[in-house]
Amino acid sequence: MTPPQEELLPATRRALLHRVAVAQAEGRAPSLVAAVVRDGRAVWHGARTCVDGHGPDENVQYRIGSITKTFTAVLVLRLRDEGALDLGDPLEKHLPGTGAGEATIRELLAHTGGLAAETPGPWWERTPGTLRPELADVLGERPFLHAPGRRFHYSNPGYTMLGALVEKLRGAPWEDVLRREVLEPLGLTRTGGRQQAPHAGGWAVHPWADAMLPEPLEDLGLMAPAGQLWSTSGDLARFAAFLMRGDDRVLSAESLAEMRAPAAPAEAADLADGATYGLGLQVQHRDGRLLxxxxxxxPGFLANLTISVADDVAAVVLTNCTSAPLISAVGADLVRIVAEAEPRIPEPWKPLREVAPELLELAGPWYWGTSAFALRLTSDGLLSLAPLANAGRRSRFRADGDGTWTGLEGYFAGETLRAVRRPDGSVSHLDLGSFVFTRTPYDESADVPGGVDPDGWRGIG
Incomplete structure (x- = not known):
C-alpha cells in the first residue's frame, strides 16, 4: 500500500484558495467554504466571507439540498444488500397504494421512474412540509409524466417515495434510520435534519444590486429524503472519502461502485454536457475526467460534492446564497487543480502470488478474425482482454469457479469467456459470447464460424 501523500504543496494550496476567492467575489456569495479530500482524508480547507474576521470553518453547518439524495440512496442499497428488496422490484411490492407503484426501485434511484420533477401546489422548498402531510399530496393526481424506464427526468417526489420505502422496511423514521446506519458509523456528527449552531443563515442576493434578503428556513416534512439535511464541509469530506472507498459497516466498495455507474439513459442535452446519473449520484465527463x-x-444555500475516483481526489463546496456562483464548476476545478498539480502516485506493481499453468497457457495474443487482441493475467486475479490497436472492445473478466469467466465492463459485460479444448487437452480457441478468438488469424484448425477457405491466405495474383 502506498503511504499517504504529504500535505498539499504551497502552490497548490494557493491555487485552491484563489479559485475559492474568485468564486465568492464574482458570485457575490455571503460566504463560501470548501474542502479537498485526498488519500481518504481532508487535506485542505478554505473559506471566504463578506464579514471580516468571521470566516466559516469546517464545522459550520449549511443546508446541502439534494446531496441528501445520495444519503437516501445509500440506505436503499443497504436494504438491497441485506436481501430486503431487489432493485428491480416495483415500489408497489414493498410500499403499496402510493399511485406510483409501477416504477421500480432502481428507476426511482436513477430518476427514470417517470415521476414529476416537483410536487403539486406551492413551491415545496419554500413552504412548510405540513402542507404535504401524505404521500398523495407529494405525488398529486398525475404522478407520472413519462412511462417508467423510458427517459431520465429528475424527480424530487421519487426520493420521497424512497424515503418512505426505507421507513416502511425499517419501521422507523427516515432520519432516525439515517443517523443509526450511516451518520453515526461514519462519524458525521454535524449532519442532520435540523440546524445546530454554528450554522450559516440563508440569503438571496439581489441580481442587480449588492443587497441581500434572508430566505425562510422550512422543515420539508415528507420531502426530507430529497433535500432536508444540514451538514459541514468537514462531515461531507468524510462522506466523500466513504463514497470513494466504502466502509463495510455502512456499504461495501462494490455497492458504491454500482452507485457510481451510469444507470439513466442520457438525453441529447445530457450527452452534449457529458452528464448522466447513477444510483443516487450524478456522473459527468469534464476536462477529460470522470466525475x-x-x-x-x-433557497439560501448551494452545495456541491465532486469526486474523481481515478485521481483519488474529492472536493466539497458550500455557500449560503440562493443563486450564483456555479459551485459545481468550482468543485470540479478544485479537483482538477489538485489532480493536475500533484498527480496521484500509482500503487507499486506486484506480481501474482501464484500462477496456474492452465491460465498462463491462455495469456498472449489472440485474433478475432484479423483483429489482434492480448489476453493478460493481472495481479488482482482477473483476466484482461484488450485490442493491440488503440480502439476496440476491451474488458476485464472475473473467474466463475467452473473454468469460465464473466465480463465486467464494456461490450462484454456479463458475457461468458471460456477456453475450448481439443481432445488432447490443448486449447483450440476462446469462445466469448459466440465470438471465436484463435491463436492465428482465422486458424483453420479451430472451429471458426463459417469455416476457413481451404486454399488459405494468398496474394492478389
Missing amino acids: VGHSGSL
Missing part, C-alpha cells in the same frame, strides 16, 4: 457526486440547492 461523480451530487449538487444541492435550497
Whole structure:
C-alpha cells in the first residue's frame, strides 16, 4: 500500500484558495467554504466571507439540498444488500397504494421512474412540509409524466417515495434510520435534519444590486429524503472519502461502485454536457475526467460534492446564497487543480502470488478474425482482454469457479469467456459470447464460424 501523500504543496494550496476567492467575489456569495479530500482524508480547507474576521470553518453547518439524495440512496442499497428488496422490484411490492407503484426501485434511484420533477401546489422548498402531510399530496393526481424506464427526468417526489420505502422496511423514521446506519458509523456528527449552531443563515442576493434578503428556513416534512439535511464541509469530506472507498459497516466498495455507474439513459442535452446519473449520484465527463457526486440547492444555500475516483481526489463546496456562483464548476476545478498539480502516485506493481499453468497457457495474443487482441493475467486475479490497436472492445473478466469467466465492463459485460479444448487437452480457441478468438488469424484448425477457405491466405495474383 502506498503511504499517504504529504500535505498539499504551497502552490497548490494557493491555487485552491484563489479559485475559492474568485468564486465568492464574482458570485457575490455571503460566504463560501470548501474542502479537498485526498488519500481518504481532508487535506485542505478554505473559506471566504463578506464579514471580516468571521470566516466559516469546517464545522459550520449549511443546508446541502439534494446531496441528501445520495444519503437516501445509500440506505436503499443497504436494504438491497441485506436481501430486503431487489432493485428491480416495483415500489408497489414493498410500499403499496402510493399511485406510483409501477416504477421500480432502481428507476426511482436513477430518476427514470417517470415521476414529476416537483410536487403539486406551492413551491415545496419554500413552504412548510405540513402542507404535504401524505404521500398523495407529494405525488398529486398525475404522478407520472413519462412511462417508467423510458427517459431520465429528475424527480424530487421519487426520493420521497424512497424515503418512505426505507421507513416502511425499517419501521422507523427516515432520519432516525439515517443517523443509526450511516451518520453515526461514519462519524458525521454535524449532519442532520435540523440546524445546530454554528450554522450559516440563508440569503438571496439581489441580481442587480449588492443587497441581500434572508430566505425562510422550512422543515420539508415528507420531502426530507430529497433535500432536508444540514451538514459541514468537514462531515461531507468524510462522506466523500466513504463514497470513494466504502466502509463495510455502512456499504461495501462494490455497492458504491454500482452507485457510481451510469444507470439513466442520457438525453441529447445530457450527452452534449457529458452528464448522466447513477444510483443516487450524478456522473459527468469534464476536462477529460470522470466525475461523480451530487449538487444541492435550497433557497439560501448551494452545495456541491465532486469526486474523481481515478485521481483519488474529492472536493466539497458550500455557500449560503440562493443563486450564483456555479459551485459545481468550482468543485470540479478544485479537483482538477489538485489532480493536475500533484498527480496521484500509482500503487507499486506486484506480481501474482501464484500462477496456474492452465491460465498462463491462455495469456498472449489472440485474433478475432484479423483483429489482434492480448489476453493478460493481472495481479488482482482477473483476466484482461484488450485490442493491440488503440480502439476496440476491451474488458476485464472475473473467474466463475467452473473454468469460465464473466465480463465486467464494456461490450462484454456479463458475457461468458471460456477456453475450448481439443481432445488432447490443448486449447483450440476462446469462445466469448459466440465470438471465436484463435491463436492465428482465422486458424483453420479451430472451429471458426463459417469455416476457413481451404486454399488459405494468398496474394492478389
